[in-house]
Amino acid sequence: MLVLVGLLFPLLGCGGPKEIIVKGKVTYDGQPVDNGQIIFIPKGEGKVSAGPITNGEFNFAAPPGEMEVKITATKELAKAAKDGLPNYVSYIPKKYNDETSLTATVEDKAENTINFDLEK
Known part of the structure; x- marks a missing residue:
């Protein structure tokens, strides 16, 4: 019985990879x-993390480390789509999403605040 407890003990303390609260403004x-939407992609191995951007702010959990960051956003055009539904268009340039040059470091502490001021 003691051997079984000794084998299980190391497994009990492992809650999976550590995640840090990341918040900020875009x-x-x-x-x-x-x-x-904002996406953090670890440089190397790790879990991809993402969260919504609402009213210029985001707040989600991510693992610590160096990240590639992708930001996307849409806005509704005044003219409806051909099918009569709302017509949304992406307005954030590719240099911040598909061809991103954005990076961030999630530090191993309780919370990180990271702001992104994007320009045309």
């Missing part, structure tokens, strides 16, 4: 990004 041309 602006585009000085204005808060109203409705978007």
Whole structure:
């Protein structure tokens, strides 16, 4: 019985990879990004983390380390789509998403605040 407890003990303390609260603000041309998505992709191994951007702010959990960051956002055009549904268009340039040059470091502490001021 003692051997079984000794084998299980190391497993009990392992809750999986550590995650850190990451929050911040995202602006585009000085204005808060109203409705978007932010993605943190670890450089190397690790879990991809993401969260919504609402009224220019985000808040989600990510593992510590160096990250590649992708930011996307859409806005509704005044003219409806051909099918009559709302017509949304992406307005954040590819240099911040598909061809991103953004990076961030999630430090191993209780909470990180990281802001992104994007320009055209």
